[in-house]
Amino acid sequence: MTQRPNSIEFSPIGVIKTPYGERAPYQPIDDDPGSFRIELFPSHQNGLVQLERFRYIYVLYHVHKASGTSSLLVEPPWTAGTTVGIFASRSPRRPNRLGLSVVRLKRIEKNVLYTSGLDVFDGTPLLDIKPYIQDLDAKPDANHGWLEDIGNRDHLMLHIKGIPHDY
Amino acid sequence: MTQRPNSIEFSPIGVIKTPYGERAPYQPIDDDPGSFRIELFPSHQNGLVQLERFRYIYVLYHVHKASGTSSLLVEPPWTAGTTVGIFASRSPRRPNRLGLSVVRLKRIEKNVLYTSGLDVFDGTPLLDIKPYIQDLDAKPDANHGWLEDIGNRDHLMLHIKGIPHDY
Numbered sequence: 394m395t396q397r398p399n400s401i402e403f404s405p406i407g408v409i410k411t412p413y414g415e416r417a418p419y420q421p422i423d424d425d426p427g428s429f430r431i432e433l434f435p436s437h438q439n440g441l442v443q444l445e446r447f448r449y450i451y452v453l454y455h456v457h458k459a460s461g462t463s464s465l466l467v468e469p470p471w472t473a474g475t476t477v478g479i480f481a482s483r484s485p486r487r488p489n490r491l492g493l494s495v496v497r498l499k500r501i502e503k504n505v506l507y508t509s510g511l512d513v514f515d516g517t518p519l520l521d522i523k524p525y526i527q528d529l530d531a532k533p534d535a536n537h538g539w540l541e542d543i544g545n546r547d548h549l550m551l552h553i554k555g556i557p558h559d560y
Numbered sequence: 561m562t563q564r565p566n567s568i569e570f571s572p573i574g575v576i577k578t579p580y581g582e583r584a585p586y587q588p589i590d591d592d593p594g595s596f597r598i599e600l601f602p603s604h605q606n607g608l609v610q611l612e613r614f615r616y617i618y619v620l621y622h623v624h625k626a627s628g629t630s631s632l633l634v635e636p637p638w639t640a641g642t643t644v645g646i647f648a649s650r651s652p653r654r655p656n657r658l659g660l661s662v663v664r665l666k667r668i669e670k671n672v673l674y675t676s677g678l679d680v681f682d683g684t685p686l687l688d689i690k691p692y693i694q695d696l697d698a699k700p701d702a703n704h705g706w707l708e709d710i711g712n713r714d715h716l717m718l719h720i721k722g723i724p725h726d727y
Contacts, residue, residue, distance in 0.1 A: 495697055
């Protein structure tokens with residue numbers, strides 16, 4: 394395999410474990426303790442010192458199983474034909490298949506982080522963990538962009554978040 | 561150059577332009593229009609459709625000029641000796657030198673995004689842009705983790721954010 398020009402190389406630092414062996418974004422989240430966890434390689438365990446003090450963390454990962462070729466325009470599911478640019482979406486089929494999620498950090502045991510639900514495949518390669526810092530990252534005046542056009546946005550968000558619901 | 565085992569390759573999709581030719585984290589932010597902008601490669605311009613609807617965006621980049629070797633324990637500046645794990649910090653000297661910032665999107669002109677201040681070097685390679693979505697990303701109950709131990713946290717945040725101040 395040859396390198397692309399100007400390519401930037403990263404190496405996995407761990408693995409994300411979820412109940413999603415196949416893509417199953419609509420299935421109810423199994424929120425049993427331990428269903429969602431991040432297994433940092435033991436060699437990196439010291440990097441977790443003091444992380445448990447944070448309520449939320451950013452998880453960055455390689456969307457390694459995203460299927461299909463990437464396109465600059467996407468039609469997100471549930472939006473009935475709305476077409477938006479890939480950078481205006483969270484679709485995994487991006488030019489660089491970098492995934493980003495904000496999750497609740499429940500606890501850390503040695504090199505394993507137990508978190509709230511993470512809508513990624515089991516075995517997803519972990520690239521980085523960063524603390525989510527209230528003053529830097531929580532923007533109370535953030536909006537929903539083009540999602541505000543969607544009539545049933547509240548319903549849509551249940552899908553986007555993977556929250557089970559009956560309607 | 562040989563690839564590392566299991567390495568993941570990404571390619572820059574643009575360049576971040578800032579007034580910071582040398583590392584200058586304490587200098588006042590020049591917030592003139594145009595001081596901070598993201599120049600997406602023109603080939604990717606279609607990926608920006610509908611992005612301008614969002615008030616905030618995530619910017620992901622390669623911290624290409626971070627000096628020194630990465631360590632799993634870091635002593636952030638201004639914290640007078642507090643040692644924390646690299647994953648509990650936003651230090652750029654990480655195992656994978658992936659940077660993440662939340663910025664205000666001011667406007668888009670063709671392939672150029674004008675944003676609020678970005679504390680990165682001029683010329684930083686852009687890897688991805690994602691919309692910051694209120695319901696997914698704004699966590700009103702987020703905390704400050706170990707930063708809450710710092711007596712002058714409000715002051716510290718001015719430094720972390722790069723906001724000019726006289727005290």
